[in-house]
Structure formats: C-alpha cells, structure tokens
Amino acid sequence: MTSLKAITFDLDDTLWDNSGVMARTETGHYGWLLEKLPAWLAERRWPSWELSVEAGLEDYLKRRQRLATDVPERRGDFTWLRLRALEAQLEAQGLPRSAAALWAAAAMNEFHRLRVQVTPHPEAADLLAALGRRYRLAAITNGNIHLKRHPLSGYFPVAIAAGELLTPKPDPKAFLTALARLDVAPQNAMHVGDSWEEDIVPANQLGMHAVWISEARSTALPEGVHQIAHIKELPGVLARLNAPY
Numbered sequence: 001m002t003s004l005k006a007i008t009f010d011l012d013d014t015l016w017d018n019s020g021v022m023a024r025t026e027t028g029h030y031g032w033l034l035e036k037l038p039a040w041l042a043e044r045r046w047p048s049w050e051l052s053v054e055a056g057l058e059d060y061l062k063r064r065q066r067l068a069t070d071v072p073e074r075r076g077d078f079t080w081l082r083l084r085a086l087e088a089q090l091e092a093q094g095l096p097r098s099a100a101a102l103w104a105a106a107a108m109n110e111f112h113r114l115r116v117q118v119t120p121h122p123e124a125a126d127l128l129a130a131l132g133r134r135y136r137l138a139a140i141t142n143g144n145i146h147l148k149r150h151p152l153s154g155y156f157p158v159a160i161a162a163g164e165l166l167t168p169k170p171d172p173k174a175f176l177t178a179l180a181r182l183d184v185a186p187q188n189a190m191h192v193g194d195s196w197e198e199d200i201v202p203a204n205q206l207g208m209h210a211v212w213i214s215e216a217r218s219t220a221l222p223e224g225v226h227q228i229a230h231i232k233e234l235p236g237v238l239a240r241l242n243a244p245y
C-alpha cells in the first residue's frame with residue numbers, strides 16, 4: 001500500500017489541450033487592441049497607428065524574446081513579458097508612457113479573458129472531484145492562465161504559478177512550495193504532467209511519484225515514473241500503486 005497523500009497537476013496539455021486557446025488568445029487580444037486603439041487616438045488627434053496586425057504581432061514577439069534574454073529571471077513570467085513588450089511597442093508608436101501603460105494593461109485584461117477559455121478534457125472534472133475526496137490537490141503551472149478563473153480552479157486548494165514566482169519548472173522550488181503548502185513529504189506525493197523536462201524529471205528527482213502524460217513510445221522509465229496517454233488513465237496508475245481512488 002502506497003501512502004499517497006497528495007497529487008499535484010500540471011495544467012496546460014495535461015488537463016486540457018492548450019494549442020487552440022493559445023493561438024486564439026494571441027491573435028484575439030492583439031486584434032482587440034488594434035481594433036479599439038485607432039478611434040481613441042483619432043479622438044485626441046494623435047498620429048494614427050501604423051502597424052498591421054501581422055507586423056505588430058511579429059514585433060511584439062521579438063520584443064518579448066529580447067526581454068526574456070535581457071531580464072532572464074523574468075523569462076518564465078509571461079504576463080510581465082507581454083505587458084512590458086506591449087508598453088514598449090505602444091511607446092515606440094508614439095503613445096505617451098501613461099497611455100501606453102493603460103492600453104497595455106487593457107490588452108492584457110483581454111488576454112486573460114481569452115486565456116481562461118480552455119476546454120478541459122471531459123473526464124477531468126469528475127476525476128478531480130473524486131481525487132479531491134481522498135488526496136490533497138495542487139496545480140503547478142509554468143503558464144500564465146489566471147489561477148482563480150480557469151474552469152477547474154475550484155478543485156485546487158493550492159495553485160502555484162511557477163513563472164510568476166520567477167522559478168519556472170524544472171526548478172524544484174515550485175514543487176517544494178506546493179508540497180510545503182500541502183504539508184506532504186515528496187515521497188507521499190505524485191505529480192502529473194505532460195513535459196518530461198519540466199514535470200517528470202524534477203518530480204522524480206525530488207522523490208515524488210510521477211505520471212507522464214505522453215503518447216511517445218518509451219521503453220525503460222526510471223523507478224517511480226509511470227506513463228499514460230491521457231489523464232483519464234490515472235485511476236489505473238493509482239490501482240497499480242494500490243492507492244485508493
């Protein structure tokens with residue numbers, strides 16, 4: 001019998017497929033900005049906006065990449081990178097600093113509104129509800145989804161945004177913070193995630209059980225690491241560990 005007391009979950013591409021929502025959020029919040037801004041500039045008789053959506057998005061991405069290199073401790077804090085990149089782009093287009101800050105914040109508000117519109121795997125809510133009756137649950141994400149506004153947030157009494165803590169996974173600090181807040185030793189906890197480097201390697205090194213969600217063909221997995229293709233197979237891993245579900 002395994003004395004499993006807590007389960008921590010990665011979010012993106014573990015509890016939902018993230019690719020569609022990221023693409024929609026990226027073009028959606030930037031398109032919103034370029035739709036709203038021209039009238040505001042015209043009202044003030046300020047020079048009109050020159051960048052197209054395509055050129056603007058490309059410049060926005062380059063600014064984020066440059067910032068992540070120049071301020072490496074912020075490389076995983078995607079909300080900060082976006083906010084600063086947008087402010088700089090707006091200023092470069094001639095907006096005064098205060099107006100640039102205002103519009104960058106408004107665009108990021110739109111970003112977060114779109115970013116939480118994820119569609120969890122249909123089995124996820126029932127699975128988390130059942131697990132929550134037996135285990136302490138936490139979410140540990142490198143992404144910048146709003147931790148209180150996403151559709152499964154209610155199942156996680158502990159939720160850690162590792163990038164905003166400036167210690168993105170695979171840094172063990174986010175795991176240790178979650179374990180401390182759950183009051184559980186690593187050997188009594190399990191982490192579930194889709195990234196070998198960011199989820200499985202650090203959890204395994206800490207001595208946690210680890211469940212890798214991947215369709216990759218793997219032969220020899222390290223001790224304590226299990227592989228499933230989909231979150232719905234997690235009860236099978238618990239059964240193999242003799243852990244209740």
Ligand SMILES: [Mg+2]
Binds near residue numbers: 010013014194
């Ligand atoms: Mg993930």
